[in-house]
Amino acid sequence: MPNIIKITDFSDPALDVFVRLTGTQLRNKLEPEKGIFIAESPTVIEVALDALCEPIALLTDERLLGGAVEKIIRRCTEKDPNFPIYTAEREVLSGLTGFELTRGALCAMKRPALPSVEALCKNARRIAVLEEVADSTNIGALFRSAAALGIDAVLITPTCCDPLCRRAVRVSMGTVFLVPFTRIGETAADWPEKGLQILHDLGFKTAAMALTDDSVSIEDERLRKEEKLAIILGTEGDGLKKRTIADSDYTVKIPMSHGVDSLNVAAAGAVAFWQLTR
Numbered sequence: 001m002p003n004i005i006k007i008t009d010f011s012d013p014a015l016d017v018f019v020r021l022t023g024t025q026l027r028n029k030l031e032p033e034k035g036i037f038i039a040e041s042p043t044v045i046e047v048a049l050d051a052l053c054e055p056i057a058l059l060t061d062e063r064l065l066g067g068a069v070e071k072i073i074r075r076c077t078e079k080d081p082n083f084p085i086y087t088a089e090r091e092v093l094s095g096l097t098g099f100e101l102t103r104g105a106l107c108a109m110k111r112p113a114l115p116s117v118e119a120l121c122k123n124a125r126r127i128a129v130l131e132e133v134a135d136s137t138n139i140g141a142l143f144r145s146a147a148a149l150g151i152d153a154v155l156i157t158p159t160c161c162d163p164l165c166r167r168a169v170r171v172s173m174g175t176v177f178l179v180p181f182t183r184i185g186e187t188a189a190d191w192p193e194k195g196l197q198i199l200h201d202l203g204f205k206t207a208a209m210a211l212t213d214d215s216v217s218i219e220d221e222r223l224r225k226e227e228k229l230a231i232i233l234g235t236e237g238d239g240l241k242k243r244t245i246a247d248s249d250y251t252v253k254i255p256m257s258h259g260v261d262s263l264n265v266a267a268a269g270a271v272a273f274w275q276l277t278r
Helices: 013-019 023-034 042-050 070-079 090-097 117-121 136-148 166-171 193-201 221-225 242-247 265-277
Strands: 003-006 036-040 055-061 084-088 105-110 126-130 153-156 181-183 205-209 229-233 250-253
Touching: 013 036, 013 055, 013 084, 013 105, 036 042, 036 166, 042 055, 042 070, 042 105, 042 166, 055 070, 117 153, 117 181, 117 193, 126 136, 126 265, 136 153, 136 166, 136 265, 193 205, 193 242, 205 242, 205 265, 221 250, 221 265, 229 265
Parallel strands: 003 084, 055 084, 126 153, 126 229, 153 181, 205 229, 205 250
Antiparallel strands: 036 105, 055 105
8 A cells, every 4th residue: 555644744844845945945955965856747757757766755635646646656656665645635735835736746856966067968969058047937948948859968057047946847847857967067167168168178169149249140051060069048138158158169149030139048049959950
């Protein structure tokens, strides 16, 4: 029999990971130190399990036990018969978490170890580099586009939003588990100078997505002919660092109409991925 635990004591420390830590605390305290992230909704949880992420505990609407989460429970208990499944009525869970659970399920999982940049990029031809992208929704959308449009790997700079934060995972629909990623550098000082040098040493030409006087069109044939290309996208608002642009092999622009000067970074990423992976 599955280890189903009816929630009666909301002070149980086992529930902290689900309900008493804010998103910031999860990213900055719990996840880096204990290696935990939250997958939300049965669809995302299944994608994470398919990617061999290890589940720790499940919190779910009790009405889903014989339905949407039944397969998840079976998969989680195959390796660990005592795998904890916390459950309560939907109204109780809403009061506990402060919001409606997306499709009624949260799963705490162990964070996978990140590979080295060299190992990740060894056989890659098209990679995305996300420089200081701060919004978790944009991170999730960028990973979804990267997965759909043929990006081989994603590198995130040290001050970039965590791709495994709860909202990014949900917005990505679990595609953060389909595109391999890692950090390029450990501290802010490691980017852009050191990071760009690593990319060049690995044989990548770098394409900074930015508007400058010497930008080339994203339709420039030279870009598509590059054997290995790193597409660099900058933070919301300010865009890429001046040093990143100056030290890149190309500065690339997306032609615009109606006086529009730029796209949201997630939209720009989708356009760039489509054009430069064909």
